[in-house]
Amino acid sequence: MNGSRLQIYFGSGKGKTTAALGQAIREASRGKSVIIVQFLKGKQPEAISFIQRLEPEIKLFRFQRQEEAFEDLSAQEQKEETLNMKNGLCFAKKVLATGECDVLVLDEILGLLEYGIAGLSDIRGLLDEAPEGTDLIFTGIRLCSDIMEWADEVYQISALKE
16 A cells, blocks of 8 residues: 555444544545545434534435445345445545545445455555545455454454443
């Protein structure tokens, strides 16, 4: 990565998106522009409307159309959503290529590997596209060793008691 930084929040516990959002708010308060692209999230109107109140400093993009979580969809719906999420990946790459933001949060991007929606080369392509000084934040449940090696900071979120 050419002078950009990668931060990862992963694990089975709750709070990965919240931690990434907190980091996004912190950076926005420092005058940086932030874009969040969410993957594999069923529609959560209340969370979306709250984040949208943070515009123009923080912009949220979602490419999924279904309300249900990805794993609960029919095979046909999963196929359609896979195309939508691939569009989201292309959008993220374009954002990086054009230097459109200082911080790019890719929420649940690690899950795209699990579902076979994206491969390691797709993820690496995003990192290679990041301009100097751009920070990337990834979230997801499982982290593979390759992506961990590329990261500057990795935080594991797990519940010790629920």
